[in-house]
Amino acid sequence: MLVDDLHLLVVRDKDSDKVVEQIFTEYLNSKGHRKTPERYAILDTVYSINGHFDIDSLYSIMKEEGKFSVSRATLYNTITLLIDAQLVIRHQFGNSSQYEKTYDRSIHHHLICTKCGKIIEQKNKQLQKEIEAAEFSKFKVSHYSLYVYGLCEKCIKGNKHNKKQTQ
Amino acid sequence: MLVDDLHLLVVRDKDSDKVVEQIFTEYLNSKGHRKTPERYAILDTVYSINGHFDIDSLYSIMKEEGKFSVSRATLYNTITLLIDAQLVIRHQFGNSSQYEKTYDRSIHHHLICTKCGKIIEQKNKQLQKEIEAAEFSKFKVSHYSLYVYGLCEKCIKGNKHNKKQTQ
DNA sequence: TTTACTGCAAATATTTTGCAATATC
DNA sequence: GATATTGCAAAATATTTGCAGTAAA
Numbered sequence: 001m002l003v004d005d006l007h008l009l010v011v012r013d014k015d016s017d018k019v020v021e022q023i024f025t026e027y028l029n030s031k032g033h034r035k036t037p038e039r040y041a042i043l044d045t046v047y048s049i050n051g052h053f054d055i056d057s058l059y060s061i062m063k064e065e066g067k068f069s070v071s072r073a074t075l076y077n078t079i080t081l082l083i084d085a086q087l088v089i090r091h092q093f094g095n096s097s098q099y100e101k102t103y104d105r106s107i108h109h110h111l112i113c114t115k116c117g118k119i120i121e122q123k124n125k126q127l128q129k130e131i132e133a134a135e136f137s138k139f140k141v142s143h144y145s146l147y148v149y150g151l152c153e154k155c156i157k158g159n160k161h162n163k164k165q166t167q
Numbered sequence: 168m169l170v171d172d173l174h175l176l177v178v179r180d181k182d183s184d185k186v187v188e189q190i191f192t193e194y195l196n197s198k199g200h201r202k203t204p205e206r207y208a209i210l211d212t213v214y215s216i217n218g219h220f221d222i223d224s225l226y227s228i229m230k231e232e233g234k235f236s237v238s239r240a241t242l243y244n245t246i247t248l249l250i251d252a253q254l255v256i257r258h259q260f261g262n263s264s265q266y267e268k269t270y271d272r273s274i275h276h277h278l279i280c281t282k283c284g285k286i287i288e289q290k291n292k293q294l295q296k297e298i299e300a301a302e303f304s305k306f307k308v309s310h311y312s313l314y315v316y317g318l319c320e321k322c323i324k325g326n327k328h329n330k331k332q333t334q
Numbered sequence: 335t336t337t338a339c340t341g342c343a344a345a346t347a348t349t350t351t352g353c354a355a356t357a358t359c
Numbered sequence: 360g361a362t363a364t365t366g367c368a369a370a371a372t373a374t375t376t377g378c379a380g381t382a383a384a
Contacts, residue, residue, distance in 0.1 A: 034338060034383050055373085071341045076374065092259035095349070096373060111306050122303060130297040131313070136289060139278050141317040146298070150308040201358050201363060222348085238366045243349065262374070263348060 016104040020047055020087060023103070027085035041068030042078045046088060050105075052098040052119070055079065089143060093119060102143075110145070113152035120152065183271040187214055187254060190270070194252035208235030209245045213255060217272075219265040219286070222246065256310060260286060269310070277312070280319035287319065 024043050028035050045062050046053075053061075055075050063069045070078075079099060082088040091098040093112060107128055111120040131144060191210050195202050212229050213220075220228075222242050230236045237245075246266060249255040258265040260279060274295055278287040298311060 032338095036339065036383070038340070072373095073342080073375080074340055077339080111303055114309065120306070122306075124301060124303075127298065127301045131294065134291060134294045136278055136291075136315060136317075138320040138323075139287065139289075139315070139317055140323050141315055142281065143317075144313060144315045146311060146313050148303060148306070148308055148311045150303075150306055150310075153305040156305075156307050199363095203358070203364065205365070239348095240350080240367080241365060244364080 017044070017047060020103050024082070024085055024087060027081070027087075031084075033081065037068065038070045038074055039078050039081070042070060042075065043082065043087070046079075046082065046099070047101050047103075049101070051121075052091065052100050054096045054098055056096070058099075086142065089145070091145065093117075093147075109148060111148045111150065111152070113155055114149050115151055115155040118152050118154075184211070184214060187270050191249070191252055191254060194248070194254075198251075200248065204235065205237045205241055206245050206248070209237060209242065210249065210254070213246075213249065213266070214268050214270075216268070218288075219258065219267050221263045221265055223263070225266075253309065256312070258312065260284075260314075276315060278315045278317065278319070280322055281316050282318055282322040285319050285321075 021040065021043065024039070025035060027033075028039070041062070042058075045058065045067060049058075049061070055072060058075055058079075059070075059072055061067070079088060079090075083090055083099075087101065087103055088099050089102050091100070091110070093110075094117070106123060108121040108123045109127070111122055112118075113120075127146075131146065188207065188210065191207070192202060194200075195206070208229070209225075212225065212234055216225075216228070222239060225242055225246075226237075226239055228234070246255060246257075250257055250266075254268065254270055255266050256269050258267070258277070260277075261284065273290060275288040275290045276294070278289055279285075280287075294313075298313065
């Protein structure tokens with residue numbers, strides 16, 4: 001039964017990859033953009049990453065892991081397309097942009113420690129519903145980001161050795 | 168009566184300036200930092216600005232308006248202190264950081280148009296209360312930012328001439 | 335065949351850092 | 360007087376752009 005569950009999970013992942021590819025294909029078609037192997041390789045890598053990543057780590061992953069390697073310029077171009085296609089969202093916590101996939105990943109909020117820079121993802125269905133229910137007149141909402149600033153558990157306890165992360 | 172109201176308003180502004188200065192002084196003392204004229208001139212200018220500003224516009228305002236002029240390096244240093252003192256918050260909408268004063272300025276959310284880049288400040292007391300009421304275990308909240316992405320009124324109407332702003 | 339896309343390198347923009355001079359404590 | 364802070368310039372970092380070659384349509 002456990003094996004079956006695992007199997008289901010894997011199958012589900014593959015299915016979701018296909019769905020995501022199809023969404024991207026439809027997006028590219030609708031905009032008259034070309035369907036290049038670079039773009040699909042980037043989509044594939046982006047969707048293999050759980051959590052945040054920046055352009056530089058995406059570049060490294062594609063270069064070092066024997067995957068289809070592309071230039072930074074292409075990464076910047078393609079990530080813009082993925083954002084426009086609503087398959088990726090961008091965060092700007094520190095100095096560089098951080099990205100994360102959106103499809104098949106549940107909505108969460110971000111707790112940001114102002115002392116050590118740690119970012120904690122936290123789900124809160126109740127709050128999520130309240131924000132989604134909010135009315136903003138004359139504005140067509142597509143998505144939102146909630147960043148909550150404060151002190152993480154370690155820093156509350158006054159660990160003075162916590163260094164601020166650059167990322 | 169109108170004149171009195173205006174007078175009251177001005178007095179109130181002066182009062183709040185004094186309060187802000189005092190908060191900053193207490194912060195500097197508590198951290199053992201020096202109380203330099205540059206720091207107070209920056210605080211003063213920051214609090215004269217309603218809305219967002221970046222380091223470059225702060226630099227220009229201080230240089231061109233005959234105020235105490237300081238270097239960019241000092242602006243970066245001091246803004247960090249003001250953030251730590253909770254007198255300023257930072258946003259990172261586009262590529263450069265945007266700042267805004269916090270004291271004596273009511274809480275608002277940010278609606279960001281994904282097409283033209285326009286940023287609309289919007290108050291929503293109900294939503295504000297709900298977010299403030301949310302519990303985040305093992306995290307001591309100081310403040311939060313809610314960014315709502317979507318299309319502004321103009322862009323909903325399909326004005327294709329709206330250009331994406333760099334800011 | 336046309337021209338959008340890619341990769342490279344150069345350019346731009348933003349922020350940080352090293353260091354000598356200065357001013358606070 | 361000791362040293363934190365400032366201003367300047369250089370360095371580091373992130374992102375954009377121009378252009379020639381390549382490949383999708």
